[in-house]
Amino acid sequence: MPRNTSVRIGPVDTWRWLGPVLLVLAAATVLVGVLAGPVAVLRSLGFGLADSALTVVVVGPLLAVALWRRPGALRVVAVLAVLIACSRWAHGLPRVFGAELEYNWQGKTVELLWLVALFLALWPWAREEAGLGLRLKPGWRPAGWVVVGLFAGFALLFLWNLADAGAPPDPMDTERLLFDLGHPNLVEELLVHGAMLAVLDRACGTPWRFLGADVGWGLVLTSLWFGLWHGLVLDADGFVVEPVAILSTGLVGLLLGWVRLRSGSVWLAYAGHCAIELGQDVGVMTWAVLGGNVPLG
Template sequence: MVALVAGGTLAPKPDGAPFTAVVGAILAWAVLLVLITWAVGLLPLLVRRVSTAGSTTPVPQPASSAASWHRVRTALMVVSVFILLTALASRTPRLAFFTQFENNWQGKLVDLLWVSILFAMLWRWARDEARLTWRIRPGSGRWALIVIGAVFGVFVGLTLLAVATDPEIHETVDADQLLYNTTIPNLTEELIWRAAMLAVLDRAYGTPWRLAGAPVGWGLVVTSVIFGVVHLILLSPSGEFSLNIGGGIFAAVMGVAMAWIWAYTRSVWPAFLLHCAPEVAVDVGMMIAA
Protein backbone atom coordinates (compact mmCIF):
# COMPACT_ATOMS: atom_id res chain seq x y z
CA MET A 1 0.00 0.00 0.00
CA VAL A 2 2.87 2.37 0.79
CA ALA A 3 4.41 1.61 -2.61
CA LEU A 4 1.08 2.26 -4.31
CA VAL A 5 0.62 5.63 -2.62
CA ALA A 6 4.24 6.59 -3.32
CA GLY A 7 3.83 5.52 -6.91
CA GLY A 8 0.75 7.68 -7.30
CA THR A 9 2.30 10.79 -5.81
CA LEU A 10 6.00 10.59 -6.60
CA ALA A 11 6.62 8.19 -9.47
CA PRO A 12 6.91 9.46 -13.04
CA LYS A 13 3.86 8.41 -15.03
CA PRO A 14 4.83 5.61 -17.45
CA ASP A 15 4.51 6.76 -21.07
CA GLY A 16 2.25 9.57 -19.94
CA ALA A 17 -0.49 7.19 -18.83
CA PRO A 18 -2.75 8.48 -16.00
CA PHE A 19 -1.95 6.83 -12.68
CA THR A 20 -5.59 5.85 -12.14
CA ALA A 21 -5.65 4.08 -15.51
CA VAL A 22 -2.47 2.17 -14.66
CA VAL A 23 -3.82 1.12 -11.26
CA GLY A 24 -7.12 0.13 -12.85
CA ALA A 25 -5.28 -2.13 -15.29
CA ILE A 26 -3.23 -3.62 -12.44
CA LEU A 27 -6.37 -4.40 -10.45
CA ALA A 28 -8.10 -5.87 -13.51
CA TRP A 29 -5.06 -8.07 -14.16
CA ALA A 30 -4.93 -9.16 -10.51
CA VAL A 31 -8.67 -9.93 -10.40
CA LEU A 32 -8.33 -12.02 -13.56
CA LEU A 33 -5.51 -14.00 -11.93
CA VAL A 34 -7.59 -14.49 -8.79
CA LEU A 35 -10.61 -15.72 -10.78
CA ILE A 36 -8.46 -18.24 -12.65
CA THR A 37 -6.96 -19.33 -9.34
CA TRP A 38 -10.40 -20.05 -7.92
CA ALA A 39 -11.52 -21.82 -11.10
CA VAL A 40 -8.52 -24.16 -11.00
CA GLY A 41 -8.52 -24.45 -7.22
CA LEU A 42 -12.16 -25.50 -6.91
CA LEU A 43 -12.07 -27.86 -9.88
CA PRO A 44 -11.26 -31.10 -8.00
CA LEU A 45 -13.90 -30.39 -5.35
CA LEU A 46 -16.52 -29.62 -7.98
CA VAL A 47 -15.69 -32.79 -9.90
CA ARG A 48 -15.96 -34.81 -6.71
CA ARG A 49 -19.30 -33.26 -5.85
CA VAL A 50 -20.71 -33.83 -9.35
CA SER A 51 -19.51 -37.44 -9.45
CA THR A 52 -21.02 -38.06 -6.02
CA ALA A 53 -24.33 -36.44 -6.99
CA GLY A 54 -24.53 -38.51 -10.19
CA SER A 55 -23.87 -41.81 -8.49
CA THR A 56 -26.89 -44.12 -8.01
CA THR A 57 -25.15 -45.84 -5.12
CA PRO A 58 -24.78 -43.80 -1.94
CA VAL A 59 -21.14 -42.99 -1.41
CA PRO A 60 -20.03 -42.70 2.22
CA GLN A 61 -18.63 -39.23 2.82
CA PRO A 62 -15.83 -38.71 5.29
CA ALA A 63 -16.66 -36.63 8.30
CA SER A 64 -14.10 -34.07 7.14
CA SER A 65 -15.60 -33.52 3.64
CA ALA A 66 -17.36 -30.30 4.62
CA ALA A 67 -14.22 -29.17 6.41
CA SER A 68 -12.19 -29.81 3.25
CA TRP A 69 -14.36 -27.34 1.36
CA HIS A 70 -13.78 -24.87 4.15
CA ARG A 71 -10.02 -25.45 4.14
CA VAL A 72 -9.75 -25.08 0.38
CA ARG A 73 -11.85 -21.91 0.30
CA THR A 74 -9.79 -20.43 3.11
CA ALA A 75 -6.53 -21.36 1.37
CA LEU A 76 -7.70 -19.84 -1.91
CA MET A 77 -8.64 -16.62 -0.13
CA VAL A 78 -5.16 -16.41 1.40
CA VAL A 79 -3.53 -17.12 -1.97
CA SER A 80 -5.75 -14.48 -3.57
CA VAL A 81 -4.39 -11.91 -1.12
CA PHE A 82 -0.85 -12.96 -2.02
CA ILE A 83 -1.65 -12.53 -5.71
CA LEU A 84 -3.13 -9.07 -5.16
CA LEU A 85 -0.10 -8.01 -3.13
CA THR A 86 2.45 -9.20 -5.65
CA ALA A 87 0.43 -7.74 -8.55
CA LEU A 88 0.36 -4.30 -6.93
CA ALA A 89 4.00 -4.50 -5.87
CA SER A 90 5.33 -5.63 -9.23
CA ARG A 91 3.29 -3.30 -11.45
CA THR A 92 3.08 -0.06 -9.44
CA PRO A 93 4.88 2.77 -11.32
CA ARG A 94 8.51 3.02 -10.28
CA LEU A 95 9.95 5.87 -8.25
CA ALA A 96 12.51 8.05 -10.01
CA PHE A 97 15.48 6.28 -8.41
CA PHE A 98 14.43 2.90 -9.83
CA THR A 99 13.75 4.16 -13.37
CA GLN A 100 17.50 4.21 -14.04
CA PHE A 101 17.48 0.41 -14.02
CA GLU A 102 16.18 -1.60 -16.94
CA ASN A 103 14.76 -4.25 -14.61
CA ASN A 104 12.02 -3.72 -12.04
CA TRP A 105 14.05 -3.79 -8.82
CA GLN A 106 11.42 -1.73 -6.99
CA GLY A 107 8.65 -4.28 -7.50
CA LYS A 108 10.79 -7.19 -6.35
CA LEU A 109 12.08 -5.33 -3.29
CA VAL A 110 8.53 -4.43 -2.23
CA ASP A 111 7.54 -8.08 -2.75
CA LEU A 112 10.49 -9.17 -0.63
CA LEU A 113 9.45 -6.73 2.10
CA TRP A 114 5.89 -7.95 2.52
CA VAL A 115 6.71 -11.66 2.26
CA SER A 116 9.58 -11.21 4.77
CA ILE A 117 7.16 -9.58 7.22
CA LEU A 118 4.79 -12.52 6.72
CA PHE A 119 7.52 -15.07 7.43
CA ALA A 120 8.81 -13.11 10.42
CA MET A 121 5.32 -13.08 11.95
CA LEU A 122 4.78 -16.79 11.26
CA TRP A 123 8.31 -18.05 11.63
CA ARG A 124 7.51 -21.60 12.76
CA TRP A 125 5.15 -22.05 9.81
CA ALA A 126 7.74 -20.50 7.48
CA ARG A 127 10.40 -22.93 8.67
CA ASP A 128 8.31 -26.11 8.88
CA GLU A 129 5.71 -25.77 6.10
CA ALA A 130 6.99 -23.03 3.78
CA ARG A 131 10.41 -24.72 4.12
CA LEU A 132 12.43 -21.61 4.63
CA THR A 133 15.35 -23.68 5.84
CA TRP A 134 18.88 -24.40 4.69
CA ARG A 135 18.57 -28.08 5.62
CA ILE A 136 17.39 -30.25 2.76
CA ARG A 137 15.96 -33.74 2.99
CA PRO A 138 18.79 -36.27 3.40
CA GLY A 139 19.68 -37.86 0.08
CA SER A 140 17.84 -35.30 -2.05
CA GLY A 141 20.80 -33.04 -2.83
CA ARG A 142 22.28 -35.23 -5.56
CA TRP A 143 19.19 -35.34 -7.77
CA ALA A 144 18.44 -31.68 -7.10
CA LEU A 145 21.90 -30.70 -8.34
CA ILE A 146 21.57 -32.98 -11.36
CA VAL A 147 18.29 -31.34 -12.37
CA ILE A 148 19.58 -27.80 -11.78
CA GLY A 149 22.81 -28.54 -13.66
CA ALA A 150 20.93 -30.18 -16.54
CA VAL A 151 18.61 -27.20 -16.96
CA PHE A 152 21.57 -24.82 -16.83
CA GLY A 153 23.53 -26.81 -19.40
CA VAL A 154 20.60 -27.15 -21.79
CA PHE A 155 19.95 -23.41 -21.82
CA VAL A 156 23.61 -22.51 -22.26
CA GLY A 157 23.67 -24.83 -25.26
CA LEU A 158 20.41 -23.47 -26.69
CA THR A 159 21.66 -19.90 -26.32
CA LEU A 160 24.94 -20.67 -28.09
CA LEU A 161 23.06 -22.45 -30.87
CA ALA A 162 20.61 -19.58 -31.25
CA VAL A 163 23.38 -16.97 -31.48
CA ALA A 164 25.34 -19.11 -33.94
CA THR A 165 22.22 -19.41 -36.09
CA ASP A 166 21.27 -15.74 -35.90
CA PRO A 167 24.06 -13.45 -34.58
CA GLU A 168 21.67 -10.49 -34.50
CA ILE A 169 19.90 -11.85 -31.42
CA HIS A 170 23.08 -11.55 -29.37
CA GLU A 171 22.70 -9.20 -26.40
CA THR A 172 25.29 -7.67 -24.11
CA VAL A 173 24.89 -8.81 -20.50
CA ASP A 174 25.59 -6.03 -18.01
CA ALA A 175 25.97 -6.16 -14.23
CA ASP A 176 22.36 -5.14 -13.64
CA GLN A 177 21.08 -8.01 -15.77
CA LEU A 178 23.33 -10.57 -14.09
CA LEU A 179 22.46 -9.40 -10.59
CA TYR A 180 18.76 -9.35 -11.40
CA ASN A 181 18.86 -12.96 -12.56
CA THR A 182 20.92 -14.29 -9.65
CA THR A 183 19.62 -12.51 -6.55
CA ILE A 184 16.50 -10.98 -5.05
CA PRO A 185 13.97 -11.16 -7.93
CA ASN A 186 14.03 -14.94 -8.41
CA LEU A 187 14.32 -15.54 -4.67
CA THR A 188 11.30 -13.33 -4.06
CA GLU A 189 9.20 -15.24 -6.58
CA GLU A 190 10.10 -18.55 -4.97
CA LEU A 191 9.30 -17.23 -1.50
CA ILE A 192 5.87 -16.15 -2.72
CA TRP A 193 4.87 -18.84 -5.23
CA ARG A 194 6.43 -21.95 -3.76
CA ALA A 195 7.20 -21.25 -0.11
CA ALA A 196 4.09 -19.22 0.75
CA MET A 197 1.38 -20.12 -1.77
CA LEU A 198 2.23 -23.80 -2.19
CA ALA A 199 2.58 -24.32 1.55
CA VAL A 200 -0.90 -22.87 2.13
CA LEU A 201 -2.44 -24.95 -0.65
CA ASP A 202 -0.68 -28.17 0.38
CA ARG A 203 -2.16 -27.83 3.84
CA ALA A 204 -5.64 -27.54 2.32
CA TYR A 205 -5.43 -30.20 -0.41
CA GLY A 206 -2.87 -32.52 1.13
CA THR A 207 -0.13 -34.24 -0.87
CA PRO A 208 -1.54 -37.63 -1.88
CA TRP A 209 0.50 -38.01 -5.10
CA ARG A 210 4.13 -38.85 -5.75
CA LEU A 211 6.06 -37.07 -8.50
CA ALA A 212 9.56 -38.53 -8.94
CA GLY A 213 9.76 -39.22 -5.23
CA ALA A 214 8.25 -35.92 -4.07
CA PRO A 215 4.93 -35.72 -2.18
CA VAL A 216 2.70 -33.33 -4.14
CA GLY A 217 -0.97 -32.50 -4.50
CA TRP A 218 -3.41 -30.21 -6.26
CA GLY A 219 -1.51 -27.21 -4.88
CA LEU A 220 1.24 -27.95 -7.43
CA VAL A 221 -1.35 -27.72 -10.22
CA VAL A 222 -2.81 -24.44 -8.98
CA THR A 223 0.50 -22.65 -8.45
CA SER A 224 1.98 -23.90 -11.72
CA VAL A 225 -1.05 -22.90 -13.78
CA ILE A 226 -1.26 -19.43 -12.26
CA PHE A 227 2.52 -18.96 -12.52
CA GLY A 228 2.12 -19.75 -16.20
CA VAL A 229 -0.81 -17.35 -16.59
CA VAL A 230 1.23 -14.54 -15.01
CA HIS A 231 3.80 -15.00 -17.78
CA LEU A 232 1.11 -15.56 -20.43
CA ILE A 233 -1.01 -12.45 -19.85
CA LEU A 234 1.46 -9.58 -19.68
CA LEU A 235 0.80 -6.08 -18.39
CA SER A 236 3.09 -3.25 -19.52
CA PRO A 237 4.11 -0.34 -17.24
CA SER A 238 1.59 1.85 -19.09
CA GLY A 239 -1.26 -0.60 -18.41
CA GLU A 240 -1.47 -2.34 -21.79
CA PHE A 241 -2.21 -6.06 -22.03
CA SER A 242 -0.48 -8.55 -24.33
CA LEU A 243 -0.06 -12.31 -24.67
CA ASN A 244 3.11 -14.40 -24.60
CA ILE A 245 2.01 -17.97 -25.24
CA GLY A 246 5.52 -19.44 -25.30
CA GLY A 247 6.46 -17.66 -22.09
CA GLY A 248 3.28 -18.87 -20.39
CA ILE A 249 3.83 -22.51 -21.31
CA PHE A 250 7.48 -22.41 -20.27
CA ALA A 251 6.64 -20.74 -16.94
CA ALA A 252 3.95 -23.35 -16.20
CA VAL A 253 6.39 -26.20 -16.91
CA MET A 254 9.06 -24.54 -14.77
CA GLY A 255 6.42 -24.03 -12.09
CA VAL A 256 5.92 -27.79 -11.94
CA ALA A 257 9.69 -28.36 -11.79
CA MET A 258 10.21 -25.80 -9.03
CA ALA A 259 7.26 -27.12 -7.03
CA TRP A 260 8.72 -30.61 -7.40
CA ILE A 261 12.19 -29.65 -6.20
CA TRP A 262 10.69 -27.66 -3.30
CA ALA A 263 8.71 -30.71 -2.21
CA TYR A 264 11.51 -33.20 -2.96
CA THR A 265 14.24 -31.38 -1.01
CA ARG A 266 11.93 -29.81 1.60
CA SER A 267 13.68 -26.48 1.15
CA VAL A 268 13.00 -23.33 -0.88
CA TRP A 269 16.67 -22.78 -1.74
CA PRO A 270 17.00 -25.50 -4.40
CA ALA A 271 13.83 -24.09 -5.98
CA PHE A 272 15.52 -20.68 -6.06
CA LEU A 273 18.60 -22.16 -7.77
CA LEU A 274 16.42 -23.95 -10.31
CA HIS A 275 14.56 -20.71 -10.96
CA CYS A 276 17.86 -18.96 -11.65
CA ALA A 277 19.27 -21.73 -13.83
CA PRO A 278 17.71 -20.96 -17.25
CA GLU A 279 18.04 -17.18 -16.91
CA VAL A 280 21.65 -17.28 -15.76
CA ALA A 281 22.38 -19.89 -18.43
CA VAL A 282 21.16 -17.50 -21.13
CA ASP A 283 23.38 -14.75 -19.68
CA VAL A 284 26.37 -17.10 -19.62
CA GLY A 285 25.64 -18.24 -23.15
CA MET A 286 25.50 -14.63 -24.35
CA MET A 287 28.80 -13.84 -22.64
CA ILE A 288 30.50 -16.90 -24.13
CA ALA A 289 29.20 -16.00 -27.57
CA ALA A 290 30.41 -12.41 -27.33
Protein backbone atom coordinates in the same frame (compact mmCIF):
# COMPACT_ATOMS: atom_id res chain seq x y z
CA MET B 1 -5.59 -34.56 23.66
CA PRO B 2 -2.12 -33.03 23.23
CA ARG B 3 -1.79 -30.44 20.51
CA ASN B 4 -0.12 -31.51 17.27
CA THR B 5 2.92 -29.25 17.25
CA SER B 6 3.97 -30.46 13.79
CA VAL B 7 1.22 -28.32 12.25
CA ARG B 8 2.38 -24.71 12.40
CA ILE B 9 0.12 -21.68 12.41
CA GLY B 10 -0.05 -20.55 8.79
CA PRO B 11 -1.76 -17.78 6.81
CA VAL B 12 -5.07 -19.68 6.70
CA ASP B 13 -5.14 -20.10 10.49
CA THR B 14 -4.72 -16.43 11.38
CA TRP B 15 -4.79 -12.98 9.79
CA ARG B 16 -2.15 -11.54 12.08
CA TRP B 17 0.34 -11.51 9.20
CA LEU B 18 -1.85 -9.17 7.17
CA GLY B 19 -1.12 -6.11 9.31
CA PRO B 20 2.66 -6.11 8.78
CA VAL B 21 2.22 -6.90 5.09
CA LEU B 22 -0.23 -4.05 4.53
CA LEU B 23 1.99 -1.72 6.55
CA VAL B 24 4.90 -2.37 4.18
CA LEU B 25 2.72 -1.92 1.11
CA ALA B 26 1.07 1.21 2.49
CA ALA B 27 4.43 2.80 3.30
CA ALA B 28 5.71 2.06 -0.21
CA THR B 29 2.49 3.40 -1.73
CA VAL B 30 2.64 6.65 0.22
CA LEU B 31 6.28 7.18 -0.71
CA VAL B 32 5.60 6.51 -4.38
CA GLY B 33 2.44 8.63 -4.23
CA VAL B 34 4.38 11.63 -2.94
CA LEU B 35 6.72 11.40 -5.94
CA ALA B 36 4.34 10.20 -8.67
CA GLY B 37 1.05 11.69 -7.50
CA PRO B 38 -2.10 10.05 -6.08
CA VAL B 39 -3.85 9.74 -9.45
CA ALA B 40 -1.05 7.63 -10.90
CA VAL B 41 -1.02 5.42 -7.79
CA LEU B 42 -4.80 4.89 -7.77
CA ARG B 43 -4.75 4.05 -11.47
CA SER B 44 -2.00 1.50 -11.00
CA LEU B 45 -3.75 -0.08 -8.02
CA GLY B 46 -6.92 -0.42 -10.06
CA PHE B 47 -5.11 -2.29 -12.81
CA GLY B 48 -3.33 -4.41 -10.22
CA LEU B 49 -6.59 -5.52 -8.61
CA ALA B 50 -8.10 -6.24 -12.02
CA ASP B 51 -5.10 -8.34 -13.02
CA SER B 52 -5.31 -10.23 -9.70
CA ALA B 53 -8.99 -10.97 -10.22
CA LEU B 54 -8.28 -12.15 -13.77
CA THR B 55 -5.73 -14.78 -12.73
CA VAL B 56 -7.93 -16.00 -9.86
CA VAL B 57 -10.91 -16.37 -12.22
CA VAL B 58 -8.89 -18.21 -14.89
CA VAL B 59 -7.60 -20.74 -12.35
CA GLY B 60 -10.96 -20.75 -10.54
CA PRO B 61 -12.39 -23.99 -12.03
CA LEU B 62 -9.32 -26.06 -11.12
CA LEU B 63 -9.12 -24.38 -7.72
CA ALA B 64 -12.76 -25.32 -7.10
CA VAL B 65 -12.04 -28.96 -7.99
CA ALA B 66 -8.99 -29.03 -5.72
CA LEU B 67 -10.85 -27.53 -2.74
CA TRP B 68 -14.21 -29.24 -3.28
CA ARG B 69 -15.77 -30.11 0.11
CA ARG B 70 -12.54 -29.43 1.93
CA PRO B 71 -12.80 -27.67 5.31
CA GLY B 72 -12.03 -23.96 5.19
CA ALA B 73 -12.00 -23.82 1.38
CA LEU B 74 -13.30 -20.25 1.21
CA ARG B 75 -10.65 -19.07 3.64
CA VAL B 76 -7.95 -20.71 1.51
CA VAL B 77 -9.27 -18.92 -1.57
CA ALA B 78 -9.32 -15.63 0.35
CA VAL B 79 -5.69 -16.05 1.47
CA LEU B 80 -4.53 -16.90 -2.05
CA ALA B 81 -6.43 -13.92 -3.45
CA VAL B 82 -4.80 -11.61 -0.89
CA LEU B 83 -1.32 -12.95 -1.67
CA ILE B 84 -1.88 -12.45 -5.39
CA ALA B 85 -3.31 -8.95 -4.87
CA CYS B 86 -0.34 -7.96 -2.70
CA SER B 87 2.03 -9.13 -5.43
CA ARG B 88 0.21 -7.19 -8.14
CA TRP B 89 0.04 -4.16 -5.83
CA ALA B 90 3.81 -4.13 -5.34
CA HIS B 91 4.58 -4.61 -9.03
CA GLY B 92 1.96 -2.19 -10.27
CA LEU B 93 3.09 0.89 -8.39
CA PRO B 94 4.35 3.65 -10.70
CA ARG B 95 8.10 3.35 -11.07
CA VAL B 96 9.83 6.30 -9.43
CA PHE B 97 12.92 4.49 -8.15
CA GLY B 98 15.09 3.14 -10.94
CA ALA B 99 12.57 4.27 -13.56
CA GLU B 100 15.42 4.82 -16.00
CA LEU B 101 16.41 1.15 -15.75
CA GLU B 102 15.00 -1.56 -17.98
CA TYR B 103 13.71 -3.85 -15.24
CA ASN B 104 11.29 -3.21 -12.42
CA TRP B 105 13.69 -3.30 -9.48
CA GLN B 106 11.31 -1.17 -7.42
CA GLY B 107 8.42 -3.61 -7.70
CA LYS B 108 10.59 -6.63 -6.93
CA THR B 109 12.09 -4.88 -3.89
CA VAL B 110 8.69 -3.88 -2.47
CA GLU B 111 7.49 -7.45 -2.96
CA LEU B 112 10.55 -8.81 -1.16
CA LEU B 113 9.84 -6.51 1.80
CA TRP B 114 6.21 -7.56 2.20
CA LEU B 115 7.13 -11.23 1.84
CA VAL B 116 9.74 -10.80 4.58
CA ALA B 117 7.02 -9.28 6.77
CA LEU B 118 4.75 -12.27 6.06
CA PHE B 119 7.38 -14.88 6.85
CA LEU B 120 8.63 -13.15 9.99
CA ALA B 121 5.06 -12.94 11.32
CA LEU B 122 4.65 -16.70 10.77
CA TRP B 123 8.24 -17.89 11.02
CA PRO B 124 7.70 -21.48 12.28
CA TRP B 125 5.30 -22.11 9.39
CA ALA B 126 7.64 -20.39 6.95
CA ARG B 127 10.58 -22.48 8.10
CA GLU B 128 8.83 -25.85 8.21
CA GLU B 129 6.13 -25.67 5.51
CA ALA B 130 7.09 -22.87 3.13
CA GLY B 131 10.62 -24.25 2.71
CA LEU B 132 12.63 -21.38 4.21
CA GLY B 133 14.53 -23.65 6.57
CA LEU B 134 18.07 -24.68 5.74
CA ARG B 135 17.58 -28.40 6.28
CA LEU B 136 17.09 -30.43 3.11
CA LYS B 137 14.89 -33.51 2.87
CA PRO B 138 16.52 -36.93 2.66
CA GLY B 139 16.91 -37.83 -1.00
CA TRP B 140 17.27 -34.21 -2.15
CA ARG B 141 20.29 -34.86 -4.37
CA PRO B 142 18.34 -35.58 -7.60
CA ALA B 143 16.83 -32.10 -7.25
CA GLY B 144 20.32 -30.68 -6.83
CA TRP B 145 21.53 -32.41 -9.97
CA VAL B 146 18.54 -31.01 -11.85
CA VAL B 147 19.67 -27.50 -10.86
CA VAL B 148 23.18 -28.22 -12.13
CA GLY B 149 21.76 -29.71 -15.32
CA LEU B 150 19.55 -26.67 -15.91
CA PHE B 151 22.53 -24.35 -15.72
CA ALA B 152 24.75 -26.42 -17.99
CA GLY B 153 21.95 -27.27 -20.41
CA PHE B 154 20.74 -23.71 -20.90
CA ALA B 155 24.29 -22.38 -21.23
CA LEU B 156 25.13 -24.89 -23.97
CA LEU B 157 21.74 -24.50 -25.68
CA PHE B 158 21.97 -20.72 -25.79
CA LEU B 159 25.57 -20.83 -27.01
CA TRP B 160 24.58 -23.30 -29.72
CA ASN B 161 21.65 -21.12 -30.85
CA LEU B 162 23.81 -18.01 -31.03
CA ALA B 163 26.45 -19.84 -33.06
CA ASP B 164 23.87 -21.43 -35.36
CA ALA B 165 22.21 -18.07 -36.02
CA GLY B 166 25.54 -16.34 -36.59
CA ALA B 167 24.59 -13.73 -34.00
CA PRO B 168 27.00 -10.86 -33.37
CA PRO B 169 29.19 -11.36 -30.28
CA ASP B 170 27.47 -8.65 -28.26
CA PRO B 171 28.37 -8.46 -24.57
CA MET B 172 25.89 -9.39 -21.87
CA ASP B 173 23.88 -6.49 -20.45
CA THR B 174 25.13 -5.92 -16.89
CA GLU B 175 21.73 -4.96 -15.52
CA ARG B 176 20.18 -8.13 -16.93
CA LEU B 177 22.91 -10.25 -15.33
CA LEU B 178 22.36 -8.59 -11.94
CA PHE B 179 18.61 -8.99 -12.30
CA ASP B 180 18.97 -12.70 -13.05
CA LEU B 181 21.33 -13.22 -10.09
CA GLY B 182 19.53 -11.06 -7.55
CA HIS B 183 16.34 -10.95 -5.55
CA PRO B 184 13.86 -10.66 -8.49
CA ASN B 185 13.94 -14.44 -9.01
CA LEU B 186 13.87 -14.96 -5.26
CA VAL B 187 10.57 -13.15 -4.74
CA GLU B 188 8.86 -15.32 -7.36
CA GLU B 189 10.02 -18.47 -5.59
CA LEU B 190 9.13 -17.17 -2.12
CA LEU B 191 5.62 -16.28 -3.25
CA VAL B 192 4.75 -19.15 -5.59
CA HIS B 193 6.76 -22.14 -4.35
CA GLY B 194 7.04 -20.85 -0.80
CA ALA B 195 3.82 -19.28 0.48
CA MET B 196 1.22 -20.32 -2.12
CA LEU B 197 2.43 -23.90 -2.51
CA ALA B 198 2.52 -24.35 1.27
CA VAL B 199 -1.04 -23.01 1.66
CA LEU B 200 -2.37 -25.30 -1.07
CA ASP B 201 -0.49 -28.39 0.09
CA ARG B 202 -1.84 -27.89 3.63
CA ALA B 203 -5.38 -27.56 2.28
CA CYS B 204 -5.34 -30.22 -0.45
CA GLY B 205 -2.68 -32.63 0.76
CA THR B 206 -0.01 -34.32 -1.35
CA PRO B 207 -1.56 -37.66 -2.29
CA TRP B 208 0.43 -38.29 -5.47
CA ARG B 209 3.98 -39.40 -6.06
CA PHE B 210 5.89 -37.70 -8.87
CA LEU B 211 9.55 -38.58 -9.51
CA GLY B 212 10.20 -39.23 -5.84
CA ALA B 213 8.33 -36.18 -4.52
CA ASP B 214 4.99 -36.09 -2.71
CA VAL B 215 2.82 -33.69 -4.70
CA GLY B 216 -0.79 -32.61 -4.99
CA TRP B 217 -3.04 -29.95 -6.42
CA GLY B 218 -0.66 -27.32 -5.05
CA LEU B 219 1.95 -28.17 -7.68
CA VAL B 220 -0.63 -28.11 -10.48
CA LEU B 221 -2.17 -24.79 -9.48
CA THR B 222 1.07 -22.94 -8.73
CA SER B 223 2.52 -24.10 -12.05
CA LEU B 224 -0.52 -22.71 -13.83
CA TRP B 225 -0.26 -19.40 -11.98
CA PHE B 226 3.46 -19.26 -12.72
CA GLY B 227 2.70 -19.53 -16.42
CA LEU B 228 -0.18 -17.06 -16.37
CA TRP B 229 1.89 -14.37 -14.66
CA HIS B 230 4.42 -14.54 -17.48
CA GLY B 231 1.95 -14.70 -20.37
CA LEU B 232 -1.37 -13.18 -19.27
CA VAL B 233 -1.02 -9.53 -18.29
CA LEU B 234 -3.52 -6.74 -17.76
CA ASP B 235 -1.99 -3.33 -17.09
CA ALA B 236 -2.04 0.27 -18.22
CA ASP B 237 -0.48 -0.74 -21.53
CA GLY B 238 -3.37 -3.09 -22.34
CA PHE B 239 -4.27 -6.79 -22.25
CA VAL B 240 -1.60 -9.23 -23.41
CA VAL B 241 -1.98 -12.99 -23.93
CA GLU B 242 1.06 -15.04 -24.97
CA PRO B 243 0.16 -18.76 -25.08
CA VAL B 244 3.75 -19.86 -25.73
CA ALA B 245 4.97 -17.93 -22.68
CA ILE B 246 2.19 -19.39 -20.54
CA LEU B 247 3.04 -22.95 -21.60
CA SER B 248 6.83 -22.64 -21.41
CA THR B 249 6.97 -20.83 -18.07
CA GLY B 250 4.23 -23.08 -16.72
CA LEU B 251 6.45 -26.07 -17.42
CA VAL B 252 9.36 -24.28 -15.78
CA GLY B 253 7.13 -23.62 -12.78
CA LEU B 254 6.27 -27.32 -12.66
CA LEU B 255 9.95 -28.26 -12.65
CA LEU B 256 10.90 -25.69 -10.00
CA GLY B 257 7.94 -26.75 -7.87
CA TRP B 258 9.16 -30.33 -8.08
CA VAL B 259 12.65 -29.21 -7.00
CA ARG B 260 11.07 -27.41 -4.05
CA LEU B 261 9.01 -30.43 -2.98
CA ARG B 262 11.71 -33.05 -3.55
CA SER B 263 14.31 -31.05 -1.61
CA GLY B 264 12.00 -29.37 0.90
CA SER B 265 13.82 -26.09 0.24
CA VAL B 266 12.62 -22.96 -1.53
CA TRP B 267 16.28 -21.93 -1.70
CA LEU B 268 17.11 -24.80 -4.03
CA ALA B 269 14.13 -23.85 -6.20
CA TYR B 270 15.54 -20.32 -6.28
CA ALA B 271 18.91 -21.73 -7.35
CA GLY B 272 17.13 -23.61 -10.13
CA HIS B 273 15.34 -20.44 -11.20
CA CYS B 274 18.64 -18.56 -11.36
CA ALA B 275 20.34 -21.49 -13.09
CA ILE B 276 18.02 -21.23 -16.09
CA GLU B 277 18.56 -17.52 -16.63
CA LEU B 278 22.21 -17.46 -15.58
CA GLY B 279 22.87 -20.33 -17.99
CA GLN B 280 21.52 -18.19 -20.82
CA ASP B 281 23.64 -15.25 -19.63
CA VAL B 282 26.78 -17.39 -19.53
CA GLY B 283 26.02 -18.56 -23.08
CA VAL B 284 25.85 -14.93 -24.24
CA MET B 285 29.07 -14.00 -22.42
CA THR B 286 30.89 -17.04 -23.78
CA TRP B 287 29.83 -16.19 -27.32
CA ALA B 288 31.02 -12.61 -26.82
CA VAL B 289 34.43 -13.78 -25.61
CA LEU B 290 34.76 -16.27 -28.46
CA GLY B 291 33.97 -13.42 -30.84
CA GLY B 292 36.72 -11.24 -29.40
CA ASN B 293 34.42 -8.97 -27.39
CA VAL B 294 34.17 -8.21 -23.67
CA PRO B 295 31.67 -10.44 -21.78
CA LEU B 296 29.80 -7.60 -20.06
CA GLY B 297 28.61 -4.30 -21.43
